[in-house]
Amino acid sequence: MLPGPTNVPERVMRAMFTPMINHRSDDFVELYEDAVESTKKVFQSNGEAVLLSASGTGAVEASVINLIKNGDKVIIPVNGEFSGRLAQMLEWAGANVIKLETKPGENATFDQVKAAFDNNKDVKAFYCVWNETSTGTMIKYLDKIKDLTARNDSYYVVDGVSIVGGEEFPMDKWGVDVAMTGAQKAFAAPPGISPIVVNPRAKKYMEQNPPKTMYFNLSRYFKYYEEAKHTPFTPALPLLYAYREAMNVILEEGLDKRIRRHRICSDALYSGLSAIGLTPFAKEDARSTVVVALNYLEGLEDKTFRNTLANKFRVLVAGGFGNLKGKVFRVGCMGEVHRYHVMRTISAIGSTLDMMGYKTNSVEALKIAEDKLKSL
Template sequence: MLPGPTNVPERVTRSMFTPSINHRSDDFVELYEECVNNTKKIFDTQGDAVCLSASGTGAVECSVVNLIKKGDKVIIPVNGEFSTRLAQQIEWAGGETIRIETEPGITPTYDQVKEAFDNNKDVKAFYCVWNETSTGTMINYLDRIKDLTSRNDSYYVLDGVSIVGGEELHMDKWGIDIAMTGAQKTFACPPGISPICVNQRTRKYMEANPPNTMYFNLPRYFKYYDESKHTPFTPALPVLYAYREAMRIMLEEGIEQRIQRHRICSEALYSGLSAIGLTPFAKEDSRSTVVIALNYLDGLEDKIFRDTLAKKFRILVAGGFGNLKGKVFRVGCMGEVNGYHVMRCISGIASTLSMMGYDTDAQAGLKIAEDKLKALPKSC
């Protein structure tokens, strides 16, 4: 129950057990072309898709080094570890960040973003971390940002590393210029592939203003794909096979159904864990549907709690980052998580708390979660 890497289906694992192929062969073209086309379906875009052999952070950095130049102004909401890192990456690239800072657990509002645009007419881009996994928060007004970026044709860049495929995304309809994710999150794939999608106007800008980098040079990837359906550098072939299989599973389930499953399981976890006496860290209107961050009960020792949960019940959850270390723990609700995982997680957490001397109402938590899960298809 981690917020990534997530559980990997056996079918995806088996797909990696294949003889190594030549990445300049027809076999590779067949593999990579399907990966690109299915990535575009999941992002809901007609733009270009590049399946980078990198972590999610690599895909985020790729977006920065290809778009941001010295002196560019960038508006970015900052309310946790990963949005802070993104702001740093923009500054290291020479950009000037206009940070909309809020306390962890609270997402900046649309009005705060609008105010930043009102006060800065010459911004180059708006960057945002859609799902801040460090605090269990998520931005829920992505479809309204284009009303602001369209004022001066500024770029709209979405860091969706931990949530694309688990929540609704319409890249072209919402006016998003660049978006990326990590395969080890809601795609339920091993780490190592991070797709990035770019629309046509942004591609033209990048080609006219190429970055001073080799590996993350997106115009180079565009050129190789156009000419031969290849990548400029050797990709992580076994994980690329896994990525293809993971997307096949996603599309078989149906993206809308998959998103609905994530939302229902998330609601069951929030309700069930609250009923046993825990409180969510994030404010209600800022809460993520794929990462549930919970406050520790008074006196509850982080390491002992998580170690007990792992050893006695074989359930892994994540601790807090930075100033939140020892104050919160985080439950992932992404990828293959279904009703079974939800019920077992609530039961295991309640039992662990009881073993550590805390009074919990496990039955109340399981009952309310079970009621929420009735909305799931029978297959879940």
């Protein structure tokens, strides 16, 4: 139940077990093209998809160095580790970064974003971390941003790491120019492949203004793909096989069904764990449907709790990030998550708390969760 790397289905793991091939061969073209086309379906985009052999951070950095030049003005909401990192990368690229800072667990409101656009007519791009994995906080007005970016042709970039594939994301319809995720999150593939999708407008800009770097230079990827459906550098072949199979799993289930499953499971987790006596970290209107962050009860020690949960009940959850270390723990609700995982997690957390001397009402909590899961 980690917020990434998540469990990988057996058939996806097995796909890795393919002998090495020449990445300049027809066999590779078939593999890569297939993976690229599936990615575009999941992002609901007719843009160009590049599958980077790197972690999600690599894809996020690629979005910065290919689009942002010295002096560009960029608006970004900041409320946690990953949005902070992204703002840092934008500053390193020389951007004039307008940070809409809020407390962790809260989001800048749409009106605050709108005001930032009103006060900065010359903004080159709006960047946002859709789902702040470090705090289980999710922005819920992505569909409304395009009216703001349209005003002066700003670019709209969504860091969708940890959430694309688990929540509704019609990228083209929402007017998003660039978006990315990491394979080890809601895609339920192993870590190491990170897709970035770029629409024609942003692609043209990147081709005309290539950065002075090699590995994350997207114009180079576009060129190799157009010429031969190759990647410029040797790709992580076993992970690409796994990634393609993970895309097959997603498309076979169907995006709508998959998103509904994530929503219902997170609803059940929030309700069940609240009934146990835990409180979600994120404000109610900002709660993520893929990462459930919870405040530790008074005196509950992080390491002891997570070790007991892992060793006695074989359930892995993650600790807090940065200065939330020891104050929250995070439950992933991603990828393969289903009825079984939700019930087992609530039960295991309840039992662990009982073992550690807290009085919980697990039976009631399980009943509440079960009820929520009925619509699955």
